[in-house]
Amino acid sequence: MTDPTTTTPDRRPGGRTARVRAQVLDAVCAELAENGHEGLTMEGVATRAGVHRTTVYRRWRDVGGLLVDVIDAAGEIDWQPPDTGSLRGDLTALNQQIQESLVVQPSLAVALMAASFHSEQAARAQTRLWADRYAQCEILVERAVERGELPAQRTDARSLLIAATAPLYHQLVLLRADPDPHLPERAAETAVLAAAAGAFSVRRRREESM
Structure with missing residues (x-):
């Protein structure tokens, strides 16, 4: 994404x-x-x-x-989620794109995030856009299930995607640390391992919320 x-x-x-x-x-x-x-x-x-x-x-x-x-x-940009042939590869490519957008100077992405705290209009628009992007990226999880990379039970795609991408924002936006060239792949691998173990199954999350 x-x-x-x-x-x-x-x-x-x-x-x-x-x-x-x-x-x-x-x-x-x-x-x-x-x-x-x-x-x-x-x-x-x-x-x-x-x-x-x-x-x-x-x-x-x-x-x-x-x-x-x-x-x-x-939202009008003609962008498609990565398709590398594996969930780990897709999430790594996604994270690499995110990292590039956050470290470029000056970063419009970071500037818009900051602006959303000052403008309720911008905050609502940004929420809509991110929701659309996450929905667009759910195909990464669907393809992984079809390839047998994830358990047969339904996986909560958005939770998986957030877990895979969140470390980039934590490291670069919250901590303002130097970019780690290995972080995109490491974060992707961690999320894939957790997903394969059923951490993001819809059934498990339903039980946890009860």
Whole structure:
């Protein structure tokens, strides 16, 4: 699950409205990555985008609206989960993409995470986007079950995916530690071993919640 906020979607031809949106969203990404949420202003975005600030205010109204549209645009990216032939390989590739998105400087992914704490609109949009990405990545677990890598009983795909990817965010965002080139594979392997042992079976989680 490459961080859904690190690249902009393919720009579709669509006249002036589409061009203005592309210019503005690119400007938001640049301003946010360089200056953070605190430095993001409607005027700064308009200037960088080369459009009149009245246009920006009329369409997006405020900074929250700009952030929501950037996140929504990320959902338009034509991205597919990795398919390496094994669950361990898929999760490792997924983690490598996440790590790359978090360590690039400046990191738009980290900037948007921070911004979501200041904007309820952005927080809701980001929650929707991540929910969609996790749902999209459930195919990794489905393929693993079909290959016989996971127990026959139903596996809670989202719990497995969270367990596999969480160490990257803990290490790089919470602890702000230097990237470990071995962490993507190590975290993937740990999650696969736990899943193979039934740690994420739907039945087990149902029993634990009773």
